[in-house]
Amino acid sequence: MECKKEENLTRCNCTYEPCPRKGICCECIAYHKAKGQLPACLFPDDAEKSWDRSIARFIEVNRKDR
Numbered sequence: 001m002e003c004k005k006e007e008n009l010t011r012c013n014c015t016y017e018p019c020p021r022k023g024i025c026c027e028c029i030a031y032h033k034a035k036g037q038l039p040a041c042l043f044p045d046d047a048e049k050s051w052d053r054s055i056a057r058f059i060e061v062n063r064k065d066r
Contacts, residue, residue, distance in 0.1 A: 013048050014040035 009023040021028040028039045037053035047061040 012041060013043075013045050015049055016040070016051060 003024060003026075005023040008025055012023055014022050014028075016022075019028075021031055025039075025041075032039045032053055035053075036055065038055060038058050040048045040053065042058060043053070044061060047057065050057070
């Protein structure tokens with residue numbers, strides 16, 4: 001499968017600028033999975049800016065009662 005990096009970059013909300021995986025979703029997911037985290041694209045923009053990619057933060061910002 002061919003990587004669609006340029007297309008992916010149009011949807012990538014990652015604000016970590018020196019990230020070498022930006023737009024390369026398979027590498028991004030593998031990296032964050034290995035660290036027990038989730039990628040930026042699963043977080044709303046305001047939550048992503050904290051760079052807290054923890055599963056606990058994901059649950060917190062996606063709770064229905066907030």
